[in-house]
Amino acid sequence: MPEPQMVMFADEFHQIQGIVDSLVKSSNASVVFIIDKNGQLIAASGESDNIDTTSLASLTAGNIAATGGMAKLLREREFTTQFHEGENANIHIQLVDNRVILVVIFDKKTSLGLVRLRVKKACEQLGEIFRALAEKAQGLGQTPFAEITDDDIDNLFND
Amino acid sequence: MSFINYLSREINCKLVYYGPGLCGKTANLQYIYNKTNPGARGKMISLATETERTLFFDFLPLALGEIRGFKTRFHLYTVPGQVFYDASRKLILKGVDGVVFVADSQIARMEANLESMENLRTNLAEQGYSLDSIPFVIQYNKRDMPGIAPVEELRQMLNPNNVPDFEGVATNGSGVFDTLKAVAKLVLTELRKAGG
Numbered sequence: 080m081p082e083p084q085m086v087m088f089a090d091e092f093h094q095i096q097g098i099v100d101s102l103v104k105s106s107n108a109s110v111v112f113i114i115d116k117n118g119q120l121i122a123a124s125g126e127s128d129n130i131d132t133t134s135l136a137s138l139t140a141g142n143i144a145a146t147g148g149m150a151k152l153l154r155e156r157e158f159t160t161q162f163h164e165g166e167n168a169n170i171h172i173q174l175v176d177n178r179v180i181l182v183v184i185f186d187k188k189t190s191l192g193l194v195r196l197r198v199k200k201a202c203e204q205l206g207e208i209f210r211a212l213a214e215k216a217q218g219l220g221q222t223p224f225a226e227i228t229d230d231d232i233d234n235l236f237n238d
Numbered sequence: 239m240s241f242i243n244y245l246s247r248e249i250n251c252k253l254v255y256y257g258p259g260l261c262g263k264t265a266n267l268q269y270i271y272n273k274t275n276p277g278a279r280g281k282m283i284s285l286a287t288e289t290e291r292t293l294f295f296d297f298l299p300l301a302l303g304e305i306r307g308f309k310t311r312f313h314l315y316t317v318p319g320q321v322f323y324d325a326s327r328k329l330i331l332k333g334v335d336g337v338v339f340v341a342d343s344q345i346a347r348m349e350a351n352l353e354s355m356e357n358l359r360t361n362l363a364e365q366g367y368s369l370d371s372i373p374f375v376i377q378y379n380k381r382d383m384p385g386i387a388p389v390e391e392l393r394q395m396l397n398p399n400n401v402p403d404f405e406g407v408a409t410n411g412s413g414v415f416d417t418l419k420a421v422a423k424l425v426l427t428e429l430r431k432a433g434g
Binding site for chain 1 (some may be wrong): 239240241242243244245249250252279281283285294295297302303304305306307308310313325326328329330332333419422423424426427430431432
C-alpha cells in the first residue's frame with residue numbers, strides 16, 4: 080500500500096482537540112482546523128460553524144498537493160508553510176510532519192508573527208501525537224470492516 | 239487512503255473520476271449532486287476555467303449511510319481531462335480508494351480514451367497503485383450520441399480485465415448511480431480485505 084491507513088481514536092482525538100482549542104486562544108485566531116493530506120477534516124476549533132469546513136478541507140489539501148508538486152519541480156522536498164492575505168481574513172497553512180495540515184484563519188485581532196509563533200509550538204506537539212497514532216494504526220491489524228458481509232454492503236444501496 | 243475515525247464512527251473514502259477531456263466526468267458529479275438528498279451531500283466545488291473546463295478538480299462529498307454502526311462518507315473528485323493538465327491529475331490521485339474511468343463512446347474519441355487510460359495507469363503507478371488491483375469500474379458514456387462505437391468494441395479496447403462496466407448518458411443520469419454504486423461496493427469490499 081502506498082500510504083498507511085489513517086485512523087483516529089478517542090484518546091488521541093482529545094489530545095489533538097486540546098491543542099487546537101488552545102491554539103485558537105493563544106494565537107487569538109478565528110478558526111483552527113486540522114485535515115489530513117487527502118482533505119479529510121480531523122479536528123476544528125473556534126468559529127467553525129459559519130464555515131463550510133468540508134469544502135475548505137478539500138481545497139486546502141488540493142492547495143498543499145499543488146504546492147508539493149511545485150516543490151518537486153524545483154527539487155525542494157516540500158514547502159511547509161503558506162500564507163494567504165485577504166482584506167479581512169488571512170489563512171496560515173502549515174504542513175505538520177508531512178502527514179497532516181494545520182490551518183489557522185485569523186483577522187486583524189492578531190498578527191502573523193504571533194500566529195507563526197504559536198503554530199510552531201503546536202506543530203511540535205501535533206507531530207508527536209500523529210507519529211504515535213501512525214504506529215498504533217499499523218499494529219491494529221483488524222478494522223471494524225473485516226466482518227462486514229455482502230449483505231451489509233448491498234443494504235447500503237437499497238433505496 | 240480511507241480514513242477511519244473510531245470516535246465519530248465514520249469511514250471516509252476517496253473516489254476519482256478519470257477520463258479524456260469532455261467525456262462527462264463533471265456531468266456525472268453534477269447529476270449525483272442534483273439527485274441526492276441535500277442532507278446527504280455537501281457543496282459541490284468546481285475549480286473550472288471561464289469556459290467551464292475543469293482546471294484542477296471538482297469535489298462532491300457524499301454520505302451513503304451506515305454499515306455496522308459506521309457512517310460511510312465518500313469524497314468524489316474529478317480530474318481535468320485535457321492532456322496538458324497532467325501534473326494536476328497526478329495530485330488528485332493521491333490517496334485514492336477507487337477509480338471510475340469515464341470513456342467517451344464516440345468513435346472519434348477512441349484514441350483519446352486509450353491515451354487517457356494509459357495515462358491513468360502510469361499516474362497510478364507513480365503513486366504506488368496498480369490499475370489491476372485498485373477498485374476500478376468503467377462507464378461508457380454518451381450512449382445517446384451519433385457516431386458511437388458498439389459497447390463490445392469499447393469493452394475489448396478498454397476493459398481487458400473485465401472490471402464492472404456500465405453504459406451511461408451522464409447528462410440525463412442513465413448509468414450514473416449504477417457506476418457509483420459499483421465502485422463504492424468495490425471500495426468497501428477492499429476495506430474488508432484490508433481488515434481481515
